[in-house]
Amino acid sequence: MTVVETRGLVKTFGSVRACAGIDLTVRRGETVALLGPSGSGKSTLLRHLNGLTRPDSGSVSVLGVDVVSARGTALRALRRRVGVVFQQFNLVGRLTVMENVLSGALGRVRGPRYGVVTWPRAVRSEAFEHLDRVGLADRAYQRAGSLSGGQQQRVAIARALLQRPELVLADEPVASLDPETAASVMDLLVRVCREDGLTMVCTLHQIELALQWTGRVVGLRLGEVKLDEPTDLLDAVRLRGLYLSDPVTV
Ligand code: ADP
Ligand code: MG
Numbered sequence: 001m002t003v004v005e006t007r008g009l010v011k012t013f014g015s016v017r018a019c020a021g022i023d024l025t026v027r028r029g030e031t032v033a034l035l036g037p038s039g040s041g042k043s044t045l046l047r048h049l050n051g052l053t054r055p056d057s058g059s060v061s062v063l064g065v066d067v068v069s070a071r072g073t074a075l076r077a078l079r080r081r082v083g084v085v086f087q088q089f090n091l092v093g094r095l096t097v098m099e100n101v102l103s104g105a106l107g108r109v110r111g112p113r114y115g116v117v118t119w120p121r122a123v124r125s126e127a128f129e130h131l132d133r134v135g136l137a138d139r140a141y142q143r144a145g146s147l148s149g150g151q152q153q154r155v156a157i158a159r160a161l162l163q164r165p166e167l168v169l170a171d172e173p174v175a176s177l178d179p180e181t182a183a184s185v186m187d188l189l190v191r192v193c194r195e196d197g198l199t200m201v202c203t204l205h206q207i208e209l210a211l212q213w214t215g216r217v218v219g220l221r222l223g224e225v226k227l228d229e230p231t232d233l234l235d236a237v238r239l240r241g242l243y244l245s246d247p248v249t250v
Helices: 042-048 072-080 097-105 121-133 149-162 179-195 207-213 236-241
Strands: 002-013 016-027 031-035 057-062 082-085 167-171 199-204 216-221 224-230
Touching: 002 042, 002 199, 016 042, 016 199, 016 224, 031 042, 031 179, 031 207, 042 167, 042 199, 072 082, 082 149, 097 121, 097 149, 121 149, 149 179, 167 179, 179 199, 179 207, 207 236, 216 236
Parallel strands: 031 199, 031 216, 082 167, 167 199
Antiparallel strands: 002 016, 002 057, 216 224
């Protein structure tokens, strides 16, 4: 089944063509890295996939929904099916780790109101299971803001999983982490998505991370797809060409 399909996607900011006619098809269960130098259009492309940006022209279909025309309820319904992981984790630092994870269920379960009603027991135990999967069960009742960056991103992944998404989008999920932590968080992100049969599309700007952890690399340069190959067949020389400042023919 096709989870993501863009055709002829064009997005311009002033004189900058952030996306210059992108055709991208992602099938269920794939783990895809959008890779390219800064300014190549990775984030803009990703933002089209949950309707944060609308194209100037072209089509965007995600989980069978026409994202370009979706508004209001239809767009909210789609976003409930799409988990998002951000570069800066976006946790609420003063709340506990557990409360942050539980917020992932807000789209499908009525959460506590004014601290009177608590989360259903089943949701709490599901949240706890995800915290356990990301290795942070023992941190459940600490303030999220007291954790390290790598731990905060693990919490954000648990929060996204509690949403029970079909697609996970991650914009530079490890760009704020040191190399060792970045590798372990990429390992976790890809592993849980594969375990749960989720489709994952992330942006990365480091070739090594994409090659080591994802199943397919879509190489972007100046808003165009310059290569699109399964990671194990990828020609690393061509891939590195994307990063050269001279115009490349790949
Ligand atoms: P990447 O994520 O690969 O670094 P982006 O998608 O963020 O690239 O940006 C692609 C190009 O579009 C860049 O030249 C960037 O400056 C421009 N751009 C992106 N978003 C905006 C915006 N909201 N307003 C103006 N220009 C933008
Ligand atoms: Mg970006």
